Amino acid sequence: MGTSTSSKGPASGVSLDPPWLDDVIDGVGSGCDVVPPDDGADPGSPVVPPGIAPPNRYGDARRAFGKFARTGSTDQLRRAIGHYSSKGGGGAGASANRMRASTSAGAALFSFLNAIGQGSTPEARQWVDNLRATNPSAENVVDAIVRELAPPGGSADEESLRDSMDHALSELIKDNPAIDPLSMGVDNIWELMKGYLANEAGNRLCFDLGPVFENSQLDPRTAVQREREMRRFLKNEIGAHVDLLRNSVANPSRSQLASILQEALKMTFDLFEADL
Template structure:
């Protein structure tokens, strides 16, 4: 699911929290031979109660449309704030709704760190076998995504697979010297910022509907707006990730999930405060 995927988005009167979402979360990384079992799985965030209000995304769509036309990130900031406050039940609920995203991000971090460190003989063999096939960078990215997120049927699964693929690919494009099978911790954190930005943009575009497509913009402008959106979200979410990552020296998947949840929540709270 790219950010420009057409969708009418969820309507009013439906549950703010899909009942199947925890099943998706439970499947992330469950079949991988690389991600270590480093403690109890993260406790899921509290799901928002109740049903969505009428015209839940009206203000968010209006502001997002202004951003699409002008490129002014003040409108994007307002769109995210309205999306969170009215459309999704507030900052905590919006972050909780993205728990598949944060769980996938935590699994991605643990995976890449385990591969880089060669934490077990099984992991080292997995890496050696993959390198022996002389894979391209694209091949490696595809294998990583398949290990953590095998194909599933939900939009959330499609979204975080897309975000993993794009985040790793963009990081390698920006710095071709990076080896995804031997990444430093700082590079992995940088990757997570990009992943969360892509996921947030995907979630926003999917729920708000085909605003880019309906804006009558030239295709090259749509591509530019998508890049501007990801860059803006990465800067904003990344600032909170940087603030929180120092709180735990060697975080487990559960702790990583909490850090990413808190980073999203703090970002949405900051945006909402400006309304």
Template sequence: MGTSSSSSGPKSGVSFDPPWLNSVASELGSPLEKISGEQSSQNPRQIESVNLPLGIAPPGRFGSARRYLGNYAETGDKSSLRKALGSYSRKGMGGASNVAGRMKASTSAGAGLFNFLQGIRNSSDTKVRDWVNQLSAKNLSAYEIADEIINQIISIGGSQEEESCKDSMNQAISELLTIQPDIDLLAMDNDSIWTVMELFIANEAFNRLNFDIGQLFESAKYSSREVVSRMNDMKEYLKSEISAQIQELRKDISNPSTNELNKLLQSALTRTFEIFEDDQ
């Protein structure tokens, strides 16, 4: 399912964003200070919080989204999937900007990962270079290096958002290693870092949807083979749409600050779910 535990999904009559979300998102800023010893308040690339209007979720918020998703699970019909995603966004979440806002921890973590991958490649800070050299000297596998990188960004975890981000980062870097098996994760070029961003945000959107409306995939009426096939197709569809938006937005910003990238990822999610809403 992409996350480690099942859920009945969020309820109606509550805020679209839980009260602790801003706190989690703010803790997932740029991680380079952990190594360099700089104070985050002195860092001009520090994550800027994304604040969106709060709202109360309506009754039966995900009913039609789950119905369309059920049709997709049974038939594999992509139009049913698009309608499920559009209904999830428009009715279930109160609009595409709310979907993006609900994923502010994801975009903060993604911006932090981007900043960190660029930082360990480019940094002139002695402590950062020492960290990279010590890691290189251990003769670790690429997957072990990936774990070390992710642990710098999400060192403790525990919340649903943090565990999901860890899972999505692992998946994104694993997919990159499948595409580029010889890549040096400590010296990645910008195109490879952008690829990781696209894969990470797509994985996060997939996890979010599964947590909110994906419980039907756990039904005994579907075979394991059907479930895996449908979920893989769903993830690939999300990846295609989100990647297209990120690639379009990054044309105007070659080397974004962490704040700029956070806003870019928020915009990419908003635009993606606006497209899904157009199918309603």
């Protein structure tokens, strides 16, 4: 997904949540029988109806993001994310709730990797055996995991989920070649969640704010560097909150995992809003 030049971001006067969002959530892992559907309450359901987007909702965020693009200042990036959440998204809670497809998919990915890593169900063991029989490369394994979980539709949210799962898994394996994605430990899966959420948040920013990097007239190399800096920054900030929350529930269910991931996003947005 990355810094899409085709998106100018959502308009004002519309719901803060797109009408297809819950359909995306329903599609996550819908064809996967390795991890049974969670029987807990769905934490992704909005507590209150989403608000209506105000005029020029992303103006302040775009200005600060443009300054970050030109200078690399993380102070400007913090301001951009704070404005993005506070005015553009209706506050930290609403902004995190807008990303409930991301957290639901992240919880499904966590549960899936934990199930196949531990061989906790006959379906999980069979899935791994079938894949190993093909003598897959690491790239083949990543592709198989993403196909199993990510919804097949073509909305921006669905494309982002596939991109973020693929990117986070590929980066983790690249940085840690000894990791077998078919038998990952819990600590490695939590580390994966940091990269996954950072990629989702970065995709969301780039899509909603539009082609800020391109409009800043950066040379291609600098534009790529800035995007990497943004995603690294997001991983550090979101990851710190994931670390704070990961032990809050012993053996969390999928719905509890989604709540933990969503709370990590909310805490991150709260932090940036407080800096404004």
